[in-house]
Amino acid sequence: xxxxxxxxxxxxxxxxxxxxxxxxxxxxxxxxxxxxxxxxxxxxxxxxxxxxxxxxxxxxxxxxxxxxxxxxxxxxxxxxxxxxxxxxxxxxxxxxxxxxxxxxxxxxxxxxxxxxxxxxxxxxxxxxxxxxxxxxxxxxxxxxxxxxxxxxxxxxxxxxxxxxxxxxxxxxxxxxxxxxxxxxxxxxxxxxxxxxxxxxxxxxxxxxxxxxxxxxxxxxxxxxxxxxxxxxxxxxxxxxxxxxxxxxxxxxxxxxxxxxxxxxxxxxxxxxxxxxxxxxxxxxxxxxxxxxxxxxxxxxxxxxxxxxxxxxxxxxxxxxx
Numbered sequence: 001x002x003x004x005x006x007x008x009x010x011x012x013x014x015x016x017x018x019x020x021x022x023x024x025x026x027x028x029x030x031x032x033x034x035x036x037x038x039x040x041x042x043x044x045x046x047x048x049x050x051x052x053x054x055x056x057x058x059x060x061x062x063x064x065x066x067x068x069x070x071x072x073x074x075x076x077x078x079x080x081x082x083x084x085x086x087x088x089x090x091x092x093x094x095x096x097x098x099x100x101x102x103x104x105x106x107x108x109x110x111x112x113x114x115x116x117x118x119x120x121x122x123x124x125x126x127x128x129x130x131x132x133x134x135x136x137x138x139x140x141x142x143x144x145x146x147x148x149x150x151x152x153x154x155x156x157x158x159x160x161x162x163x164x165x166x167x168x169x170x171x172x173x174x175x176x177x178x179x180x181x182x183x184x185x186x187x188x189x190x191x192x193x194x195x196x197x198x199x200x201x202x203x204x205x206x207x208x209x210x211x212x213x214x215x216x217x218x219x220x221x222x223x224x225x226x227x228x229x230x231x232x233x234x235x236x237x238x239x240x241x242x243x244x245x246x247x248x249x250x251x252x253x254x255x256x257x258x259x260x261x262x263x264x265x266x267x268x269x270x271x272x273x274x275x276x277x278x279x280x281x282x283x284x285x286x287x288x289x290x291x292x293x294x295x296x297x298x299x300x301x302x303x304x305x306x307x308x309x310x311x312x313x314x315x316x317x318x319x320x321x
Contacts, residue, residue: 007302008041009107010294010310014245015049017287017312018103021243022050029054030102033093035086035234040068042105047075053103055079056096058086060135060221085135087229093237100239106246108227108253109304127187132213132220142216146189147182151175161224161252162215169196170212186213214250224252231260235284238315243287245312254291254309261286261313283319287312 008014022030030053034043037059047055055078059065065081072079082092086106093101130143149157151171158167173196174183183189190209197208218224234244248254264284269276291309299306 007305008045009109009247009302009305009308010292010298011042011045013292013310014042014105014107014247015045017245017310018046018105018243019049021102021241021314022046022053024102024241027102028052031056031098031100032103032105033058033089033101033234033237034105034107035089035230036105036107037068037081038064038107040071042107043068043079044071044075046103046105047072047078053078056092056098056101057081058084058089058092060085062135062137085226085230087226087233089230089233089237100242101237102239102242104234104238104242104244106230106234106244106248108223108246108248109308127185130183130186130189130216132217134221139222140220142220143183145216145219146174147178157219158212158215160215161218162211162213163251164211164215166197169198172196218252224256227253227256231257235260235264235313235315236319240315240318242315243312244315245310248291248309248311249307254311257311258291261311264313278317281317283315283317284313285316287314 018032022032024030030050032046032050032053032055034046034055034057037043037057038061040057043055043057046053055072055075057068057072057079059068059081060083062083065083069081072081080096084092089104093099130141130146132142133139145157146154154171154174155167158164158170164170170193173192174189177183177188177192189212190207193209193212231246238244246257248257261284265282265286267276267280267282269280273280288311291311293310294305294308
């Protein structure tokens with residue numbers, strides 16, 4: 001598996017957003033956390049761009065940790081790689097004795113490795129076992145979800161996580177087919193979705209299976225629940241002057257990030273106070289106007305960048321105790 005094919009999304013923009021926090025004179029060795037290590041593209045760029053920084057990188061995928069461990073080996077003890085889900089950040093920092101960090105980066109896309117390794121079952125373009133677990137040592141697979149969840153629950157998942165308007169049609173086809181034979185491979189599911197959708201629905205928005213696969217992946221990995229805990233935890237871990245950058249790839253993730261940042265950047269004072277006391281002042285300053293999008297050139301070079309949305313924020317005050 002070549003590591004050259006992995007092009008980190010919006011890499012320079014992420015570095016630019018984090019730079020003021022990681023180049024400040026204090027502390028001498030700022031700590032930056034890559035919450036989604038993947039193949040280590042962003043991590044390697046952070047270590048190379050900020051030579052005094054120390055990196056803590058998290059991933060729930062042991063294979064990703066092994067591969068990026070090889071890639072980051074030249075940086076020696078500047079890089080600490082941890083097998084953890086990103087909502088475990090507070091525990092990881094406590095264990096490492098790091099009270100506050102200067103930078104945090106999330107790249108919420110499925111890693112290139114998971115999409116490109118056929119046997120992981122993330123991609124709908126090739127036949128593979130329906131697994132989709134980012135950590136293959138734990139949890140239920142996509143096949144188990146398809147074969148065992150009640151129809152109503154499957155409809156809910158496809159609507160909520162895939163924003164799939166045809167959820168009922170697809171689920172009734174799934175239920176009919178799984179009674180004949182349980183699902184095990186992705187090609188059968190892709191074909192079933194194609195057959196279940198009305199003509200008009202097939203003409204828009206790329207592969208018709210895309211939304212169902214996204215929904216299954218989010219369910220299997222508990223992604224939104226994890227993210228709901230992870231973003232506020234990451235904001236709390238920032239020192240004053242520290243910065244966070246988050247790359248998301250669908251509207252559900254982006255909305256969640258937007259809400260956390262907006263809440264942090266708002267005053268919590270009751271309306272009508274002539275002077276806003278310190279404890280009600282905003283904790284965050286937004287660094288991006290809305291969500292920033294990749295450039296046309298970048299999308300042309302790396303089609304996986306197309307849906308990316310980048311938001312950044314800076315910690316400007318401590319939480320009141």
